[in-house]
Amino acid sequence: MDKCLLKQLTEAKDASRLMKNISQEDKNKALLNISSALLEHIDEIIIENQKDIACAKENNMSPAMIDRLLLDSQRIQSMVQDVRKLTQLEDPIGQVIREIERPNGLHIQQVRVPIGVFAIIYESRPNVTVDIACLCLKSSNVCVLKGGKEAIHSNRILTRLMQEATKDILPYGCIHLIDNTDRLIVNELIQANDYVDVVVPRGGKGLIDFVVKNATVPVIETGAGNCHLYIDKEADMQKAIDISVNAKIQRPSVCNAIETILVHQDIAHVYLPLMVKAFDGKVEIRGDEKVQQIIDCYPATKEDYAKEYDDYIVAIKIVDSIEEAISHIYQYSTKHSESIITEDEQAAAKFMDSLDSACVYHNASTRFSDGGEFGFGAELGISTQKLHARGPLGLIEMTSYQYKIYGNGQVRK
Amino acid sequence: MDKCLLKQLTEAKDASRLMKNISQEDKNKALLNISSALLEHIDEIIIENQKDIACAKENNMSPAMIDRLLLDSQRIQSMVQDVRKLTQLEDPIGQVIREIERPNGLHIQQVRVPIGVFAIIYESRPNVTVDIACLCLKSSNVCVLKGGKEAIHSNRILTRLMQEATKDILPYGCIHLIDNTDRLIVNELIQANDYVDVVVPRGGKGLIDFVVKNATVPVIETGAGNCHLYIDKEADMQKAIDISVNAKIQRPSVCNAIETILVHQDIAHVYLPLMVKAFDGKVEIRGDEKVQQIIDCYPATKEDYAKEYDDYIVAIKIVDSIEEAISHIYQYSTKHSESIITEDEQAAAKFMDSLDSACVYHNASTRFSDGGEFGFGAELGISTQKLHARGPLGLIEMTSYQYKIYGNGQVRK
Incomplete structure (x- = not known):
């Protein structure tokens, strides 16, 4: 595996161990810090985004595609609003889904936990970088983002601002951007079963089909809508x-x-x-x-x-x-x-x-x-597969669960 | 794709469309018919099983492995009991998980539905054939079974008896056994995304790793327990x-x-x-x-x-x-x-x-x-992955869900 990628994935996995027990208060504080950092550095974001726009024009990208890439003051403020809205949503982590009392006295709790490390592969829109990182943060998941190379300058600054804004609150390594535009890196990422818990391709049919065909990590398919x-x-x-x-x-x-x-x-x-x-x-x-x-x-x-x-x-x-x-x-x-x-x-x-x-x-x-x-407040995408979650993927759908079993010495007969 | 496999998978997919609306009463009747058929044909099952045992001895299989293969009257009666127990369990299909009322008057129901077509790949024990087919039946899923070639005679008779016992109640094609012992068929099965909704490997680490590495269909990993x-x-x-x-x-x-x-x-x-x-x-x-x-x-x-x-x-x-x-x-x-x-x-x-x-x-x-x-009554296995379901896979864990949204002309603003 690429050495940089291995380092990032190791950090991501280590961070995911700690994210499970970060309090709702700290997660919301981290989100507010991100929203402030984005507002404070609005000019810097626009400068970096303009580098992507300039490249796109040089490469004769269509006006519609260039519009998808663009971050202006209004769009950044709208991103900031979305991040703030997340703080109002209920934290799914730690919720008790089911409780079971067994005749032998065992008490079983089914409790919501984070999934762990999300790898998200997406295309041009740089606002997705902030959207997804913040959804993962709120659901105590770690994100490894692989955005399109056409948005690399925008994605770099956005990720750096989010990392800096949360570094005193969240574990080191809980937000990662893969800063390697080589497409081969995607293959390594979607086959890194020891580090990544789920991969979500967000983009066109070509990207989704590629990921489904080549991933060994479990995939959530989103977005194909006939x-x-x-x-x-x-x-x-x-x-x-x-x-x-x-x-x-x-x-x-x-x-x-x-x-x-x-x-x-x-x-x-x-x-x-x-x-x-x-x-x-x-x-x-x-x-x-x-x-x-x-x-x-x-x-x-x-x-x-x-x-x-x-x-x-x-x-x-x-x-x-x-x-x-x-x-x-x-x-x-x-x-x-x-x-x-x-x-x-x-x-x-x-x-x-x-x-x-x-x-x-x-x-x-x-x-x-x-x-x-649907009233979920925010979403990672719309799942069109049957396993795990279907339809809009809100915070609850970004979680897994764990059984906690309390005994007083029970052994199986 | 192998022509026989294509025919089976097409039938399985067609059957899965209809299984969704089979009533709990009919599913329980089908299970009771299966239990009766197994009891009535106990001698025939033992004769076929003895063919597998004879082959195993010829191939110098270990006594422990031969014991896993063996079906005697007591083991068959225990299988029958397990099938009957399933009729006592609550039917998960159609259960309303969540109801959401939206300010615009939309009424949203999240309802449990079958996953669809399960492909199960397993090794020697022939009782698994009946266990899994009946769990799938009770949860309105269609099963495509791929057992070990060492149990092929046993699996054939068990599948035939189950198919005959349910043919007047359930849609044609809802229980399939792949009667091809070529290992290449497994590759085709686990990449048949247009027909199969989930693949569950039940067996040793070698089998599980092979399926995770090669499947394009979503996988539920079970059983690795350190x-x-x-x-x-x-x-x-x-x-x-x-x-x-x-x-x-x-x-x-x-x-x-x-x-x-x-x-x-x-x-x-x-x-x-x-x-x-x-x-x-x-x-x-x-x-x-x-x-x-x-x-x-x-x-x-x-x-x-x-x-x-x-x-x-x-x-x-x-x-x-x-x-x-x-x-x-x-x-x-x-x-x-x-x-x-x-x-x-x-x-x-x-x-x-x-x-x-x-x-x-x-x-x-x-x-x-x-x-x-855990009180689930029966299980397909123990999931060790984080996506979809974790721990014991009972009937609920063998389902997906669907949103039913009721309006009176609502359009999005």
Whole structure:
């Protein structure tokens, strides 16, 4: 293993032993210190960020990508607000989940503990560096951050400020940034089972697939969102239209936006023209043959149904029945979020009971699949796997548990 | 992918869609049918098992291994009892874990759902075939079993009987045995992310390491148990001796038996001679230099401390302080189970709060780390990883969850 990486991971593991017993008060004090440090050094952060922006321009990065990289005074202040909000959230560590009294007198407590060392691999946005480090801190986890090389100057200053702001309160080595832009370092990181407890890739499908394929450390997959809206024959048309617009274009680039709308054939002739009107020319519509008979649109292919556009594009398919809608979703969904619009309670129950996506909705927008919207206060991402945690990953989902068993000399018979 | 495997995995995945909504009554009926079928075909099972035993003898397998393979009338009846006991356990599926009311009127339910398709890779004992299939059935999961080739005749008849006994109640394809003894099939199975939701290796360190290294499907690691007993300076000597004997030799071959005893220096001269007497010549003792000055024993090396003997051997080390005991455990433990013997509550709290093993005990034997002993009724194994579930894996730990969100037209602002 790379010597620098080994040193960092050893420090991270040592720090994780101590983080378990840091008090809520100290963690909140550390978070407030971080927020103050970011505010005090706002100019310095902007100077370093401008180096990344200059490199990005030299490399002809797209304006959208450059915007993702940018940290200005407003964005930094918004980061600071998010860090402060974390201090208001309940500390999950030490919570007793279950208590069991056994006939032999053993008293068993199931208690929340940190997972340990999180490795997070992410792409351009430098605000993620602060977000994740502070979520890990609040949940008593240690973080090893591997950001994109395009944001390296910003990530360096942000990490240094966080380390300095917390050094008198938290164990040495609880926030690490991997300052090596060689991609091979990622392979070593995701196979460092002796040091890392979980790896979370945050980014596009390419990054996630790479990590899943190559990691030996357990992975939490986040973010792949091919979400569906099903307009049932008993749909309330106003709800159907409002939710279609919200779920598709309130913020099309995010994982909880919908990509495909399935419409029951009995209602398609009413819904589709209203939908076209509501989208107001902002959305490219791709429909199957039946859709094309009702509205003017591009043809939709199987590839369209499998695709996460993250853009102003929607695929539409007319289905004969709710069963066909469910089968279609089973075939194409990434198991993130799906919604049914209907006034028929039985149809809603059938839809929600049959699907195995992380979030299933009745008469609401899939855009609510979000830690903040669920009331978790903050989130690490949206898990789309079934093991460990599903849907929004809040502080509780960033923990593990441990059994504490109290006896007075019991032996097994 | 191997065509047979692809067919089986496709059937398994299709079955998992339907298993989610099978009622508790139907699952219990299926379990009772299995228990009856096993009893009715007891002679047939023994005939098939004898084929495996004959092969094992031909291949000069050790008597201990042959004993693990053996199914006689008594063992089959014990399997049947275990299947019947499962019908008494509460069904975790559909349980509401959390309910959240949001200010915008959204009602969020976090509901237990099956994980989906379990791939279980295990070694010789054929009773595991029935155990695991029935645990999966009760938790609405589909199982794809890959047993050892030495038990193939036994596993075939057991699987066939279970499939036939449940075919009128459960979806087609919910119990699968991979009837291919080529080891390459395991690689395909543990990389079949489109079909398999979790893989559980049950067996020795070699099997577990192989699966962790090569799987792209999420893994639950079970069973590695380098467990410790720490005799504090404030230990009650009777408890120390009783628990030492129980934790070491009540059943030394299992993962929750201890391998190393750490003794505080202030009490070593009292404890060690009593321990030698209590072990009564049944246990080979390997001690560090300080131990060798007090009792007659073999020398212990670093390799001893790292080893899971699963045998009548124990390593002993004298420590200067509780801190040294904790550091030693951090260095060598597989994070399964550790116990402190002390009458000092503060020392007990320090030990239990500092360690991050799945189960930490005060004044009790580590042999209680078991689903049955925890009151879970049955278990798939003991998880030693931090993600998803730790310690005994009961029915609840074999589930995932899903969010059901009920609205009346809500859109995100």
